[in-house]
Amino acid sequence: MNITRNDHALSACPVCGSAHAEQFATEFVVVRKCAKPICGHLYAVEVMPAAGVHEHDEDNIVWYASRNQQLIGKLLADGHVKEHGRVLDIGSGLGHIMAELKRQAPSVEVVCVEAAPKSVAYLKKYGFSVIEDMTSLDPAECGCFDAIFMVEVIEHLDDPLALLSVCRKLLNPGGFVFLTTPCGELRNGSHATAAYQIREHIQFFTERSLRLVVTKAGFQSIEFKELREYHVGSNNPLAKLVKDTARILRNKLQGRHHLIAFIK
Ligand SMILES: [Zn+2]
Structure with a gap:
């Protein structure tokens, strides 16, 4: 059985192709860190192709509702998202983010991309247009979009x-990718982030390696955002203020634990 992702998966960084500088084991995977200073990307090795594909739990929909x-x-x-625009949601899972978008802006046209079979069936049952085959992600086949969502997907x-x-x-002029992912390494070199707590995570980006990969993909800019704007946190305004302030201070000291970015 072939356990490598591709021919160079055991030695090369998937962002820049460089060799690794260090290797460590986490609860679920063996991780390598790219040796190139401008990259430093972290990635799982010795994993099956498509090891990152996973099904989604219907119970989580309620949990995500307020967010x-x-x-x-x-x-x-x-x-950022306009009425009558076209939105592509990559890694839709059960479509809870797009369902909320349709609720708040019914005129937006939504196309979902999902690989997990049960999630695909669920999305179709609820009327979403679904692309299952990534090779169909071609402007000639699916058209272009004003916004592409990749929420907790790139990892x-x-x-x-x-x-x-x-x-x-796939982006129309002026379009953007909205991307979120748990950070793979803090400023002090610590790997104590949510990135390593899920079995199907195989890429562990930092601000630096995310900046590099989007540049290599041909984008012009990446802008990192603070979580407080997109996350309810608490219904109590004072509790939210305290939590948000603590998180901002922590991020200033340690670097962001979670990356939220607009990519253009
Ligand atoms: Zn690299």
């Missing part, structure tokens, strides 16, 4: 550079 409401409300209020991909390169070609 989705805030996230979509903020993106619409800021004019699951075999080849993030290839997909981001495709995304760039």
Whole structure:
């Protein structure tokens, strides 16, 4: 059985192709860190192809409801997502973010991309247009989009550079990718982040390696955002203020634990 992702998977960084500088084991995978100073990407080795594909739990939809409401409300209020626009959601899972988008902006046309069979069936049952085959992600086949969502997705991909390169070609002028992912390494070198707590995570980006991969994919800019704008956190305004402030201070000291970015 072939356990390598591709021919160079055991030695080369999937972002820049360099050799690794260090290797360590986490609960689920063996991780290598790219030796190139401008990259330093972290990635799982000795994993099966498509090891990052996973099914989604219907119970989580309720848990995400308030976050989705805030996230979509903020993106619409800021004019990032517009009425009658086209949105591509890569790694839709059960479609809870897009369901909230359709609720708040019914005129937006949504296309989902999902690889997990049960999630695909669920999305279709609820009327979503679904692309299952990544090779169909071609402007000639599916058209172009004003916004592409990749929420907690890039950490699951075999080849993030290839997909981001495709995304760039799928964007209308002025379009953007909204991407979130847990950070793979803090400023002090610590790997104590949520990135390593899930079995299907195989890419562990930092601000630096994310900046490099989007540049290599042909994008012009990446802007990192603070979580507080997109996350309810608490219904109690004082508790939210305290939590948000603590998180901002922690991020200033340690670097962001979670990366939220607009890519253009
Ligand atoms: Zn690298």
